[in-house]
Amino acid sequence: MPQTELIKNIAKFGLENDQENLLKALEGLIEYSKQHKKVNFAIQLQLLLRDVIRQQDNSGLVKVGSPQYLAREEAREDGELIIDKLTSDYKFENLVCSADVKNELTYFIEEHRSIQLLRNYDLPVSNKVLFHGPSGCGKTLAAYVLAGELEKMMVVVNLGAIVSSKLGETSKNLARIFKRAASEECIIFIDEFDSLGKVRDYSQDHGEMKRVVNTILQLFDYLPQHSMVIAATNHVKMIDDALTRRFDLKLTFELPDAAHIKEIIQKTLQHNQFKFDFPKKLPAIITECKGLSYYSIQKTLITTVKRSLFAKKNKKTLPKIDTELWISLIRKEKKALLKK
Ligand SMILES: Nc1ncnc2c1ncn2[C@@H]1O[C@H](COP(=O)(O)OP(=O)(O)OP(=O)(O)O)[C@@H](O)[C@H]1O
Ligand SMILES: [Mg+2]
Numbered sequence: 001m002p003q004t005e006l007i008k009n010i011a012k013f014g015l016e017n018d019q020e021n022l023l024k025a026l027e028g029l030i031e032y033s034k035q036h037k038k039v040n041f042a043i044q045l046q047l048l049l050r051d052v053i054r055q056q057d058n059s060g061l062v063k064v065g066s067p068q069y070l071a072r073e074e075a076r077e078d079g080e081l082i083i084d085k086l087t088s089d090y091k092f093e094n095l096v097c098s099a100d101v102k103n104e105l106t107y108f109i110e111e112h113r114s115i116q117l118l119r120n121y122d123l124p125v126s127n128k129v130l131f132h133g134p135s136g137c138g139k140t141l142a143a144y145v146l147a148g149e150l151e152k153m154m155v156v157v158n159l160g161a162i163v164s165s166k167l168g169e170t171s172k173n174l175a176r177i178f179k180r181a182a183s184e185e186c187i188i189f190i191d192e193f194d195s196l197g198k199v200r201d202y203s204q205d206h207g208e209m210k211r212v213v214n215t216i217l218q219l220f221d222y223l224p225q226h227s228m229v230i231a232a233t234n235h236v237k238m239i240d241d242a243l244t245r246r247f248d249l250k251l252t253f254e255l256p257d258a259a260h261i262k263e264i265i266q267k268t269l270q271h272n273q274f275k276f277d278f279p280k281k282l283p284a285i286i287t288e289c290k291g292l293s294y295y296s297i298q299k300t301l302i303t304t305v306k307r308s309l310f311a312k313k314n315k316k317t318l319p320k321i322d323t324e325l326w327i328s329l330i331r332k333e334k335k336a337l338l339k340k
Contacts, residue, residue: 128249209240288330
């Protein structure tokens with residue numbers, strides 16, 4: 001059925017309150033979107049549909065202990081443990097990284113695009129990645145790039161909440177999230193993976209940490225090949241060796257060097273035509289930026305652009321980026337970071 005017909009049907013059944021046919025028409029649109037390379041849109045629609053249906057199932061009075069009651073409790077708990085479910089439009093060109101990281105990520109993506117080929121030769125698919133390195137250097141961004149390039153839904157797990165809120169239930173909660181994610185063929189993104197190390201601090205029960213690590217190892221082993229886990233941490237040393245060893249790929253995201261600083265400046269300015277007032281100062285600024293993360297460089301530059309724009313009296317011509325102002329913001333940022 002053409003897309004216009006599907007939309008007409010959705011409007012008609014929606015207005016007529018005909019839920020059964022409305023759902024069929026929506027499923028038709030999801031299928032159509034998948035076939036026409038609008039996968040992110042299809043996933044978003046699917047999520048919306050599932051959430052509404054779940055909400056309907058969970059509304060109204062239910063008896064304590066009944067299957068509906070348990071399902072409602074489970075959905076509520078999942079809500080606390082999952083921060084977000086999202087799709088992403090980020091692509092490789094958004095990420096600045098070393099040639100080595102780019103290379104590894106490219107192969108990783110290729111593996112997932114060629115799952116069938118690998119299966120034909122009985123070859124395993126890599127699906128567990130660990131990103132580590134300092135804050136603001138692209139770990140979360142790289143996870144978004146994978147989700148965007150592979151057009152997969154991403155479930156962002158709140159590991160801190162899982163570990164701290166219900167000790168003793170960490171293993172059970174993790175297992176539940178993995179099970180659901182596996183059935184939805186998505187990417188599980190576990191940020192702050194080092195929070196697992198805290199089980200040791202919180203728990204009086206010394207066996208707890210071992211149990212949690214064992215659960216994760218098992219979950220990793222049974223993770224279906226079309227699903228994937230991305231874990232990120234700033235403190236890789238806090239994570240049990242037995243766990244880090246299980247990742248198929250471990251990538252370090254480092255602070256940018258001079259060439260990468262130049263690249264992030266270009267990327268930050270690429271969608272507007274702002275120029276620097278004293279371009280000759282750029283090499284000195286790049287030296288000044290050393291030691292800062294991509295995030296800090298981008299943040300101070302954007303602030304400078306905005307303030308240069310406000311300071312401009314003649315609104316008709318384009319403002320020039322005030323390099324002196326940027327240098328002062330960079331120094332301020334460095335000082336603030338030193339105090340932390
Ligand atoms: N390598 C990079 N390439 C391009 N932009 C980057 C890069 N690293 C960081 N940024 C910019 O900084 C923002 C924050 O980066 P991101 O969230 O990926 O950092 P992170 O490594 O996950 O930090 P944290 O450890 O604090 O979670 C990004 O959304 C992006 O705008
Ligand atoms: Mg992050």
